[in-house]
Amino acid sequence: MSTAGLKAGAQVITGVVRRPRLSPAQIAIMVFFAVLIIAVLRVVTGAKDLASSGALAAAIGLAVPIGLAGLGGLWSERAGVVNIGLEGMMILGTWGAGFFGFHYGPWAGLLGAMFCGMIGGAIHAVATVVFGVDHIVSGVAINIIGLGAAKYLAARTFTGTPGGGPTQSPPLGELPTISIPGISPGLATLEKKQIFFVSDLASILGAFVTNLSILTLIALALVFMTWWVLWRTTFGLRLRSCGESPVAAETLGVNVYRYKFIAVLVSGAMAGLGGGYLALVAANIYRDGQTGGRGFIGLAAMIFGNWRPGGLVGGAALFGYTDAVQLRGGGSTVHALLLLLAVLVVAIGLWQILRRQRLIQGAVAIAAGAIVAGWFFVSETVSDEFTGMTPYVATLLVLALSSQRLRMPAADGQPYRKGEAG
Amino acid sequence: MRRMRVAAAMSVAALALAGCGSSTESTPGAGGASSSAKALKIGMAYDVGGRGDQSFNDAAAAGLDKAKKDLGVETKEATAVNGEPESAREERLQQLIDAGYKDVVAVGFAYAPSVKKVAAANPDAKISLIDSTDATGPNIVNLTFAEQQGSFLVGAAAALKSKTANIGFIGGVNTDLIKKFEAGYTAGAKAVKPAIKIQVKYLTQPPDFSGFGDPAKGKTAAEGMYQQGADVIYAAAGGSGGGLFTAATAAKKMAIGVDSDQALTAPPAARPYVITSMLKKVDVATFDFIKSLTEGKFVAGTKIYDLKANGVGYSTTGGQMDDIKAKLDAYKQQIIDGKIVVPAKP
Numbered sequence: 001m002s003t004a005g006l007k008a009g010a011q012v013i014t015g016v017v018r019r020p021r022l023s024p025a026q027i028a029i030m031v032f033f034a035v036l037i038i039a040v041l042r043v044v045t046g047a048k049d050l051a052s053s054g055a056l057a058a059a060i061g062l063a064v065p066i067g068l069a070g071l072g073g074l075w076s077e078r079a080g081v082v083n084i085g086l087e088g089m090m091i092l093g094t095w096g097a098g099f100f101g102f103h104y105g106p107w108a109g110l111l112g113a114m115f116c117g118m119i120g121g122a123i124h125a126v127a128t129v130v131f132g133v134d135h136i137v138s139g140v141a142i143n144i145i146g147l148g149a150a151k152y153l154a155a156r157t158f159t160g161t162p163g164g165g166p167t168q169s170p171p172l173g174e175l176p177t178i179s180i181p182g183i184s185p186g187l188a189t190l191e192k193k194q195i196f197f198v199s200d201l202a203s204i205l206g207a208f209v210t211n212l213s214i215l216t217l218i219a220l221a222l223v224f225m226t227w228w229v230l231w232r233t234t235f236g237l238r239l240r241s242c243g244e245s246p247v248a249a250e251t252l253g254v255n256v257y258r259y260k261f262i263a264v265l266v267s268g269a270m271a272g273l274g275g276g277y278l279a280l281v282a283a284n285i286y287r288d289g290q291t292g293g294r295g296f297i298g299l300a301a302m303i304f305g306n307w308r309p310g311g312l313v314g315g316a317a318l319f320g321y322t323d324a325v326q327l328r329g330g331g332s333t334v335h336a337l338l339l340l341l342a343v344l345v346v347a348i349g350l351w352q353i354l355r356r357q358r359l360i361q362g363a364v365a366i367a368a369g370a371i372v373a374g375w376f377f378v379s380e381t382v383s384d385e386f387t388g389m390t391p392y393v394a395t396l397l398v399l400a401l402s403s404q405r406l407r408m409p410a411a412d413g414q415p416y417r418k419g420e421a422g
Numbered sequence: 423m424r425r426m427r428v429a430a431a432m433s434v435a436a437l438a439l440a441g442c443g444s445s446t447e448s449t450p451g452a453g454g455a456s457s458s459a460k461a462l463k464i465g466m467a468y469d470v471g472g473r474g475d476q477s478f479n480d481a482a483a484a485g486l487d488k489a490k491k492d493l494g495v496e497t498k499e500a501t502a503v504n505g506e507p508e509s510a511r512e513e514r515l516q517q518l519i520d521a522g523y524k525d526v527v528a529v530g531f532a533y534a535p536s537v538k539k540v541a542a543a544n545p546d547a548k549i550s551l552i553d554s555t556d557a558t559g560p561n562i563v564n565l566t567f568a569e570q571q572g573s574f575l576v577g578a579a580a581a582l583k584s585k586t587a588n589i590g591f592i593g594g595v596n597t598d599l600i601k602k603f604e605a606g607y608t609a610g611a612k613a614v615k616p617a618i619k620i621q622v623k624y625l626t627q628p629p630d631f632s633g634f635g636d637p638a639k640g641k642t643a644a645e646g647m648y649q650q651g652a653d654v655i656y657a658a659a660g661g662s663g664g665g666l667f668t669a670a671t672a673a674k675k676m677a678i679g680v681d682s683d684q685a686l687t688a689p690p691a692a693r694p695y696v697i698t699s700m701l702k703k704v705d706v707a708t709f710d711f712i713k714s715l716t717e718g719k720f721v722a723g724t725k726i727y728d729l730k731a732n733g734v735g736y737s738t739t740g741g742q743m744d745d746i747k748a749k750l751d752a753y754k755q756q757i758i759d760g761k762i763v764v765p766a767k768p
Contacts, residue, residue, distance in 0.1 A: 292639075
């Protein structure tokens, strides 16, 4: 049955150009060059914070909640349900983490965050799967309900608590962090020596083995688990078939409603966990409005990653890194990134001219690169008004330059009623 | 189409979110001498964060609570929501007035445009606008603070306490108001050590006001400054300031609070690292306003709460200011005497 299902799914996507899948070796080479570029940039511009373990640890901290929200979006959209309510589910998660974390400890907070996010997911599932409400309408409603409910619940549960108030929870207990003894201090010493490339590599490794929150590891495990479940199990194949062609899945005996329902519930739990990360790890506190639109960024990261877990991690990491760099170093570090941008754009321009004979596109790119380079050499720093945009601009640029062949699940966002197959 | 859909949904969400402010009503304070049928009714419109932000709004709330207790006024409170449109603020003020709470305290400069309109439409309402002089009228009193003077003192304290001659400033949102804090802090630090290095970071740019409520961003910025050599950081960032305290505790370095005495409200583990707080006595201003109403002595116009009027200052909880108090008080006296003029713009 599952082979037949695969065929039915494949029929829908015939004619779509598949992007070549990267092998682990190719990914390793890409990482190597990324580190090399950062190392060169650090030495050339003297912006030390570009590759400090502190900046990378901060990047991980900012990327994880976005990645978890994106993972939530992935589950739901792979089953054909657009989930714009991720933000609302995240907000519910922050409250869940605050309430259960305060009363029963951080691990309970983690479960509470997932549970509260799942409630948001359940509402979305009932509305979209059972009642066939438009996915966007339901998602927007979840965002409003999530915000209102969290505000109300926070005022009811945190008022009068020690150190808490109507808009914030008392400080929450910390989840354990992991440092690998022996390696962490060694890498820190190596990083301080400022040796070209070696120190940069050491700081990257250092960020991953020093004071790493256990929840970060859980998030990484969830990314892997999502890939394995969705792409390597029968369950996953059936779930994805609901997103590609629910009618075909139905004719093959798949209970589409059930798979969609499960997917949206998991989606809510993941988004809620992202909110839980914000409250438990990033801030140690629940606070009104602390998600700050990260649910939407998570959705964007998922689209950026072409509805695949690996790409999603890339999107979240890019956003987290640029955000961390601009928050920590401000103008001077972002200024260094200008040089990188200039070189990249000029390189793309040359490639367009030399390899693809596209003179106009190439010339435009080179001119743009020259302007950015001019900006870099004329100024000392990027003014504060612009630094805040860095993560958004970076994400947009990468999206515009690299991935113009995104393919979402074929039946994503389309209403499905049982029995339509006739 | 898909990307458009995301953008559309986001803007719809932003609009819709603004619809759900919260409001709480309360009974007149028990035991207040004048809590009869004629008790004065005061409406209170908080800015984003609201009661419980342990900072600016809470200071206003403290003044209101005191008035309720001591003067026996009746109150009704409402809170702004992040990202709401201007009309929502207007409606909030108008709703308070329509509900009979016709004397209103508008907490925060963001209310200026709506106060202007609502005050003109309701000439018998008396409105106090905190932190802004952008709306004036015969029934508006502008309660402003010389934040730069208070910030000057904590800036001097930071420079005196810093061992690395490297200090930091975190602003929530890059607005003129928060720049007053930065200007004073910088001036104070340079008065002590002209060559001191000051790292400055604003978390968000207007109209994105999330920088006042995002502790994760505050923490990231603070960690960066500490790792780049700063050993004292002052945050004027509302709720994001909690992130500074988390970072300070982890790095075992010094932090300076803002608006109210945050060494009293920070998590217990962080309190030893909060060496002082810049006090902005919004509670005093709020209480004074309500008192002037109960006594029938309302005067429209601008009222500045500066060092001289004891409207700003610094806290000494924890005793870490004891060794430098004499120096700080000398600066304070010079500012009061006009020998030092603290700039309001960086």
